[in-house]
Amino acid sequence: MKPKEILSNTPLTDEDVHGVFSYETPLRPDAFEKDDDLKIELIEKHFREIMHVLGMDLSDDSLKGTPHRVAKMYVKEVFSGLNPSSKPTSKLFDNKYNYDQMLVEKDITFYSHCEHHFVPIYGKAHVAYFSSGKVIGLSKINRIVQYFSKRPQVQERLTVQIAEELKKLLNTEDIAVVMDAKHMCVSSRGVGDTNSQTGTAHFSGKFNDQAVRSEFLNYVNSSASK
Numbered sequence: 001m002k003p004k005e006i007l008s009n010t011p012l013t014d015e016d017v018h019g020v021f022s023y024e025t026p027l028r029p030d031a032f033e034k035d036d037d038l039k040i041e042l043i044e045k046h047f048r049e050i051m052h053v054l055g056m057d058l059s060d061d062s063l064k065g066t067p068h069r070v071a072k073m074y075v076k077e078v079f080s081g082l083n084p085s086s087k088p089t090s091k092l093f094d095n096k097y098n099y100d101q102m103l104v105e106k107d108i109t110f111y112s113h114c115e116h117h118f119v120p121i122y123g124k125a126h127v128a129y130f131s132s133g134k135v136i137g138l139s140k141i142n143r144i145v146q147y148f149s150k151r152p153q154v155q156e157r158l159t160v161q162i163a164e165e166l167k168k169l170l171n172t173e174d175i176a177v178v179m180d181a182k183h184m185c186v187s188s189r190g191v192g193d194t195n196s197q198t199g200t201a202h203f204s205g206k207f208n209d210q211a212v213r214s215e216f217l218n219y220v221n222s223s224a225s226k
Contacts, residue, residue, distance in 0.1 A: 023160040025082065025151055032083065036075050043071035078113060081150030088143035090169050092134040102176075102212070104128040105138055106220050108145050114185045115152035123181030123197070126220045129166060130174035130206055141166075155181055155200045163202040173205030176216050 034042070048067040051058060058064050080086045106126040114121050125145045148161045163177040178201045187194040206212050 023157050023164060025153075025157070025161075027082070036083075039075050040068070040071040043074055044068045047071060077150070078111070079151055081147045082152075086147060086150070088140060088147055090136055090140040090144070092136055092169065095131045095133055095135050099131060099135075102128045102130055102174075102206075102216060103135070104216065104219055105141050108142050110145050110149040110179075110181075112149040112151070112153045112155075112158060112181075114183060115154060117185040117189065118152065119184040119188060121153065121155060121181050121183050123179060125162065126176075126178045126216075127162070127166070128176040128207070128216050129170055129172060132170060132172040132174070134170060136166075136170060144169075155179060155183075155198055159200040159202050163204065167204070174207065175202070175204050176207040176213070177202045178217070178220060 044067045047070050048058065051063070051067065056063055058067075104126070105128075106124070108125040108127065110123060110125050112121040113119065127141055127145070144165055145162055148158055148165070159177050159179050163175050166175050166177075167173060178199070180197050180199050182197055186196060203213055207216065
């Protein structure tokens with residue numbers, strides 16, 4: 001699905017919106033009382049039990065280290081975005097050139113995990129903004145996308161989280177975020193559709209103007225991004 005195709009007049013059902021009513025990731029108040037080492041220890045224990053229930057032989061050389069590898073991967077890598085201490089610091093710079101047109105960074109690769117089945121979501125993010133006097137280093141946009149991706153997610157929430165973070169950092173409402181992704185919960189299980197993609201978008205400020213939005217989407221869909 002191309003970004004320009006994501007806007008539809010088709011009504012959404014309760015199943016379509018996945019129960020997403022807030023852009024905050026649902027976390028318990030005590031989410032960070034345990035340190036990473038303890039979390040790894042506990043996840044390893046429980047994942048070992050899952051493998052045992054599935055009938056796996058954990059004495060096998062290929063499997064005996066799997067519970068620890070999975071636990072470490074969850075805490076230190078694929079779900080590290082749950083921890084605020086992993087949030088990237090973003091230095092802003094004065095817009096010395098008085099650049100007043102949109103700045104676009106497209107085709108940002110991201111990997112996340114569906115919070116309903118804990119299987120991968122992966123794709124491309126496209127981000128644009130108009131400077132309100134400050135600009136952000138381009139690599140920091142990538143890091144922001146990656147930070148919010150590294151947690152159990154739904155794509156709708158992920159899109160809005162990235163947009164809201166950029167609004168706060170850049171002190172502007174002139175933000176656009178479009179995301180195209182493949183969901184392994186669709187392709188590797190259930191309906192088993194390996195061709196479909198999911199598109200989501202957040203437009204605010206100047207991007208609510210149809211001409212500005214079209215300029216952004218045309219650039220994202222240009223042949224240079226293929």
